[in-house]
Amino acid sequence: AQRVTQPEKLLSVFKGAPVELKCNYSYSGSPELFWYVQYSRQRLQLLLRHISRESIKGFTADLNKGETSFHLKKPFAQEEDSAMYYCALSGASGSRLTFGEGTQLTVNP
Amino acid sequence: GAVVSQHPSWVICKSGTSVKIECRSLDFQATTMFWYRQFPKQSLMLMATSNEGSKATYEQGVEKDKFLINHASLTLSTLTVTSAHPEDSSFYICSARRARSPYEQYFGPGTRLTVT
Numbered sequence: 105a106q107r108v109t110q111p112e113k114l115l116s117v118f119k120g121a122p123v124e125l126k127c128n129y130s131y132s133g134s135p136e137l138f139w140y141v142q143y144s145r146q147r148l149q150l151l152l153r154h155i156s157r158e159s160i161k162g163f164t165a166d167l168n169k170g171e172t173s174f175h176l177k178k179p180f181a182q183e184e185d186s187a188m189y190y191c192a193l194s195g196a197s198g199s200r201l202t203f204g205e206g207t208q209l210t211v212n213p
Numbered sequence: 214g215a216v217v218s219q220h221p222s223w224v225i226c227k228s229g230t231s232v233k234i235e236c237r238s239l240d241f242q243a244t245t246m247f248w249y250r251q252f253p254k255q256s257l258m259l260m261a262t263s264n265e266g267s268k269a270t271y272e273q274g275v276e277k278d279k280f281l282i283n284h285a286s287l288t289l290s291t292l293t294v295t296s297a298h299p300e301d302s303s304f305y306i307c308s309a310r311r312a313r314s315p316y317e318q319y320f321g322p323g324t325r326l327t328v329t
Binding site: 136146147148150153155190194200201202203205206 | 217247255256257259262306308316317320321322323
C-alpha cells in the first residue's frame with residue numbers, strides 16, 4: 105500500500121523567512137514523489153517532481169529514501185506562496201497518485 | 214498547453230436525480246483520466262481511473278453502479294452520479310494524463326455538486 109503523510113495541516117510564516125513543508129511516505133518499491141500546489145480559487149497544479157531535480161518558484165524538494173521523506177523547502181517565503189500544498193506519490197510508471205492531506209501555507213507580510 | 218476543462222463548474226440537483234459531469238482535455242489526447250472527490254478542507258480521494266475505450270477501474274469503497282464513468286474518446290470522460298443523495302454533495306475533480314508523460318497529471322478546475 106502507498107501512503108503519504110503531511111503532519112502539518114496549517115503552517116504560517118513571515119515573509120522572508122525560510123519555510124519547510126514536511127512530507128513522509130510509505131511505499132515498498134521505488135516511488136515517484138511530487139508536490140502539487142493549489143492557489144486560492146485555482147486548480148491543482150504540479151509544482152515539482154523529484155525525478156527532475158528542479159527548483160520551481162524558489163522551491164526545492166529532496167527525496168530522502170532513508171527517512172522516506174520528501175520535504176518541500178524555500179529559503180525566503182513570499183506572500184504569493186500562500187496556498188495549499190499537497191505531497192503526492194506514484195508507484196510504477198503511470199500508476200495512480202496518492203495525495204497527502206495537504207498543508208495550508210500562509211505567508212504573512 | 215495541457216488544459217483540462219470540466220462542465221459544469223457547479224450544479225445543484227434534487228435527491229434521486231442523476232447528474233453528469235464532463236471532463237475534457239482541450240489541447241492534448243488523454244489516454245488516462247482520473248476522477249477524484251474532495252470534501253471541504255480535505256485531500257483528494259481517487260475514485261476511479263479510466264482508460265480510453267475500456268472500463269474504468271474503481272477504488273475500493275466506490276460504488277461503480279452509482280458513479281458511472283465513461284471514457285469514450287481521447288479527449289472526453291464523463292462521470293454520472295446516479296440517484297444522487299445529499300451525502301454525494303462534494304467537489305469532483307478530474308485529471309488527465311497523456312501517453313508521453315506518464316508521471317504528470319493535468320487537473321480540471323473541479324465541479325461543485327450540491328444535492329438537496
